[in-house]
Structure formats: C-alpha cells, structure tokens
Amino acid sequence: MPELRVGDRQLQVAGQSNLLDALLGGGVAVPYSCRAGSCHACMVRCLSGEPLDRRPEALAADKRAQGWRLACQCQVVGDLEVEPFDPQRDGLAARVVALDWPSPQVLRLRLEPARPLRYRPGQHLVLWTEQGVARPYSLASVPGEDDWLEFHIDCRLPGAFCDAARRLQLGDGLRLGELRGGALHYDADWQARPLWLLAAGTGLAPLYGVLREALREQHQGAIRLLHVAHEAAEHYLADELQALAQQHANLQVSLVTAAQLPAALAELRLVSRQTLALLCGHPETVESFSRRLYMAGLPRSQMLADVFLPRA
Template sequence: MPELRVGERQWSVAAGSNLLDALNQNGMHVPYSCRAGSCHACLVQCIKGEVSDRRPDALSAEQRQQGWRLACQCEVVDDLHVAVFDPLRDGLPATVEAADWLSASVLRLRLQPERPLRYQAGQHLVLWAGSVARPYSLASLPQEDRFLEFHLDCRLPGEFSDAARLLKIGDPIRLGELRGGALHYDPDWQTQPLWLLAAGTGLAPLFGVLREALRQDHQGPIRVIHLAHDASEHYLAKPLAALAAHRPNLSIELLTAAELTAALAQLRLVSRQTLALLCGHPDSVDAFARRLYLAGLPRNQLLADVFVPRG
C-alpha cells in the first residue's frame, strides 16, 4: 500500500485512493468546493512522488512544475509526500475594506490586498476566511478601482458564505490562486456586437468586462441581460442604468426566472459577428447557449464560465 506523508505525519492508503479524501479522512482539513477541478480550493503541493491526475490541464505549466496539484482530481498510486496549501503561509494577506448588502441575498465584499494584485476583468480568486475557502469572480476593474470587489450569493447556506456574513471592516482575509477563465475583453472586438448574459452573481465578472469594454470605448452595440430569481435581486440595476444613460450603444435588460422562457423565444441575432459572454449557474448558462446556437451564433463566438455548485 502507498505511504502518504504530510509534514511529520505518515500513513498507509489504498492504491487508487482519491487524494482529497485520503487527506481529509486523516484530519488534514483540505478545503474543497466543486470536486470537479474548477474551483482550485483543494490545491496541494507534491514534494516527492507523483499522482495519477485526471485534470492536468486545470493548472498552468508553471504551477505543475512547482508540484501543485488539485487533490480532488488525483489518485494516490505510489508513495507520496505532499504539503497542503496553507493560507497563512501561501496566501496573499488582505483586509476587509467594506462589507455591505446589494440585495437580500448578495453580499458585496471589498478587499484591500497587502500588495497590489495584477489581474484582468473576468478573472477570479480563491478567498480564504480562516480555514474555509471558496472561489469568487472579481467584479472590480484594476485600472479604476483601488480595491478588489466580489459579489457573494448568500441565498443558500454554505461554509464560506456563512463565514462571510460575519466579516467586518478591518478583518483579515487571505487570497489564494488567481485564475483566468473564458471571460475577458479583447480590443479586437471594438466594432462587433457584444452580448453579456448573466444569471445571479454571474453578473459580477461581466460587470467588470462591461466596464473594461466601455473604458476602451467599444464602438459596437452592447447588450446586457441579467437573469434573477425575482425583481428584487437585480442587484446592479442602478449602476447599470447609470452606465447606459451615458452610452447610447449600451442596452440593459432585466429578466426574472418567470420571464426567461418568453424572453429566450424572442432572442434574435442582429449580426453574425455577435460575440456572447455568459456566466452563472450551469442550467442558466446552458439555456442561454442553446438559444443562441439556435439563433445562429457560431460556437466559437460564445465564451462561458459556469459557477459550479458545491459538491
């Protein structure tokens, strides 16, 4: 049986054991969220030995060279010495600058990192509150905001959202890995129609992408559609309206779940050059995508990030 070692502790595990389970079942308390290789909360570093990795593409070549692996995607096949991600040692310190509610269920966190963080609109970070971790998309824009902003969906209970509810101004928090997904703004899109379709707090990264497009003076029409459970959850309605008031090429549409089917049925492309960026729950993203494909949008002109539910 392979031997698994963490620090001074060492124990035997069955060959083929999931690394995340092998660690947590022996008191290592490695956090996780999606168990699908998307959230990166379960990062561990292989110091000696190797694992069978189902998602080697989920990390950069540099991270893999440094030994980082996603424990949820790895099986123990031989003797292995690992170090678990320690937010106190490996994370970037930050403090809570503001914590306020944008709606009954959306908590806005503004964080001030100890040192400047280089990022682009559409990226996301793993946040650590104590020993609890969860990835969240950035809603801020580095060229305009001096803080990092996140929109947390607290409608359902969860370890991180429960901890976040208790955060106060000045509280410490740690930042884990910065990741880039599909969402971004490309200056080459300047004249093309740009559609931003968001569900719930999937609006957070698209709000950053929208502001980046406007900052670069996007010339084509921009259409923003936000899907919420009910009208009270259109938590950025006022900021979006304020942006649209000064940009004749920007239109905002606010939909509730009850209105989605009818709205999708009426969705029509104005141009085959349209670019669509989608973000939110997998079911909502899938509904948007299927309708766009039926309307004739080429698949390579649709970019999507999904918020993977907790496993």
C-alpha cells in the same frame, strides 16, 4: 499499498485512490468546492513522489513547476508526500475596506490586498477566511479603475464561507489564494463586434467587470446585457447598470426574473454573425442561454461560458 505522508501523518491508502478523498479520509482538513478542477480550493504541493494527474492543464505551468496539484483531480499511484495550501504561508493578506448589501441576498465585498495584484476582469480568486474556510469568487472590479478587489457573494443559501462573510466587519483580514483566468474576458480586437453578456444571479460579477472594461476601451459595437434573478429585488446592480446605459448609447440592459426568462430568450435575434456572447451563472441557466443562442444562429465557438458550480 502506497504511503501518503502529510506532515507527521503517515497514511496507508489503496492504489488508484483519489488524492482528495485519501486526505479527507485520513483526517487532513483540505478545503474543496467543485471537485471538477475549476475552483482550485484543494491545491496541495508535492514534496516527493508524483500522483497521476487527470487534468494537468487545469493548473498554470508555473504552479505545476512549483509542485502544486489539484487534489480532486489526482490519483495516488505510489508513495507520496504532500503539504496542503497554507493561506498564512502561501496566500496574500487582504483587509476588508467596504461591504454592503445591494440586495437582500447579495453581499458586495471590497478588499485591499497587502500588495498590488495584477489581474484582468473576469478572473477568479480563492478567498480564505482567518478560520481556513475557502471559496472561489469572480472579480467584479476593474484594475486601474477601482482601488479595491470587488466580489459579489450570493448568500441566498447557507454555506461555510457565506455564513462567515455575513459576520465580516471593516478592517477584518482575509487571505487571497491563487489568481486564475476564467473563460470570460474582454479583447481589444473585439472593438467593432456586437457583444451579448448573459448573466444569472451573481454570475453578473465577472460580466460587470468585463462590461466596464469594454466601455473603458471605447467598444464601438452594440452591447446587450441580460441579467436574470430569482425575483426583481435581486437585480442587485440595477442602478449601476441603468446609469451605464444612460451614459453609453451602444449599451442595452435587460433585467428579467426567472419566470420571465423563457420569453426574454425567445425574443433574442441574431443581428450579426460577428456577435460574441459571454455567459455566466448556474450550469442549468448557462445551458439555457447557450441553447437559445445556438438556435438563434450563433456558433458555439463564439460563446464564452463560465459556470458557477455548486459545492459538491
């Protein structure tokens, strides 16, 4: 049986065991969320030996060269020594500079990192509490326009991170994990193309950043943003979006509830075969978006989707 070493622990594990399961079974506190290789909360660094990596493309080449692997995507096939990601050692310090509740269930959190962070709207960061709770969130801020990193945290359901986030106060510290690219972004080559931005819940966060980036780049094509929420009170950026629509004649904003979504999707009509669609939110809603767009004549190759996977 392969030996798995973590610090002073020596674990005997069955061959072909999932690395994350082996670590958790051995009492090693490795955070995890999606188990799909998307959130990157379960990163570990290989000090000796090499696991079988089922999704090597899920990590950037420079991270892999440093020995980092996603535990949820690896199998133990031989003796292996690893160290889990340590936010105090490997993360970037940040402090809370603003927090408010733009709706009853959404916390808007703004952080100031200890050093400037280069990023693009639509990317993700893993946030770590001082107690070691980790969760990935999309950036809603725009570099060069905002002096902070902004995140929209859905607190509708209980969870270790959102429960901790409810207790945050100004000046509190967090640690930032890996910055990674999501599927959503804005490309200056899209200037003249129509854009459809369809978001569910806090899936609006990355699209809000992408929208503001497009407007800052003086996007010329029509932009249509649709936000679906469980109820009207949860259109947490309604005022900001309506203000942008008043300032930009090419922007149309639609705010619908879950009950109104089928009718709103049925009304979507493709006006140009050059249209691009960016979709974000719960997997079922994103699938509803993409299915309707495909039926309206939009090729799937012109849809960029980012799903918020529920915790496994």
